[in-house]
Amino acid sequence: MSLRNALFALLVVEPMTGYDLHKQFVSSVGHVWHAPDSQIYPELKRMESEGLLEGEEIPWGSRGKKRQYHVTEEGKAAFRNWMDTPLEYARTRDPAHLKAAYMEWADPDAARAQLRAHIEHHTGLLGQWREKVKEIEDGSSAMLNRRLANSPKADREKINAYKVYTYEGLMSQAEAEIIWARRGLKLIDRLNG
Amino acid sequence: MSLRNALFALLVVEPMTGYDLHKQFVSSVGHVWHAPDSQIYPELKRMESEGLLEGEEIPWGSRGKKRQYHVTEEGKAAFRNWMDTPLEYARTRDPAHLKAAYMEWADPDAARAQLRAHIEHHTGLLGQWREKVKEIEDGSSAMLNRRLANSPKADREKINAYKVYTYEGLMSQAEAEIIWARRGLKLIDRLNG
DNA sequence: CACCACTAACTATGTCGATAGGTAGTTTGC
């Protein structure tokens, strides 16, 4: 159900094609919800058939065409409804911590490599997110600027603030992972004297 | 593939039935990897057919019977191989942060309720994990004691240390989420002052 | 004008996981 609402979040800003949405899933929303295009296209059709979206054929070049979707009132209501409904929490499935719990089975060097990869992975994410926050703060994000332009003035501060707030949350997750993995490296050293 | 390795992690300690494993997935391993019994039973069969496990019919009561699985050498090799192979990181799918990113669409009170639920959820987990760490530290966990008894003396310190280390990682994740959600509550107040 | 990257959309297959059942025997407690 979250894919659907990620699509809503993008489409309430401005009408888009499946391909446009797909690109957003690579960059912006992709940071909190990833989806391949093979999931996006069928979901758009389903949403249209349920009356939550409306698609419009628009020409592209001389012979080409594309389908642009916009959110109906019913769709907006569904999105707001999801926003106002508390989440159900999925039970954990965390391969990195699963592995860590049984690390005595690993070769110490492989375990070190694993933790170093964990650090690298989260350092990479951290870098990306810092960039994103910077973009928001100095207003250089095209998507966000369109979103701000299409929104009532009163909402603009909120839109920025919640975006930054979200990225800060992701960043503190990543920082926690990095600290944890560094402690793990020390632990491996200690246990393998 | 992680379900398979979670099963290995339990079965290398001692032979178990599907039902025993299922119970472990509710309590111990379930904290890092959840699985319903409807996934466990077929996976055990698959692993047996691949020669990674061997099942043995043992009587239970007068007419009942159960199937106890133990890991073959091939299975142990497969587990060690997984332990020594770096993880591939799945792209994020985080409904809580997805929602937070578009919180201007929510009713402020609903958003507050959401964040309070987030705090409660993670506070609950934190409590469970603190308990688990205590159990490990004062040696009152039955499963862990069997595992320690079946392990070479040299490994016992490692087994305990990696378990505690894992729970500490989970705990710092939960703490980060709680801090983030508290900041969110303040932010909502400020923006809707 | 050929080439290539990009835009646009879609399909097909397989696994994973959630959910919700069903059957049969066993043990415990009142």
Added chain:
DNA sequence: GCAAACTACCTATCGACATAGTTAGTGGTG
């Protein structure tokens, strides 16, 4: 002595995701 709870195992269905394709038109570069 029987109901309830637990042990044990299994199936069936559905949606979510990953992966890997296919087809067709567009726009820019050498």
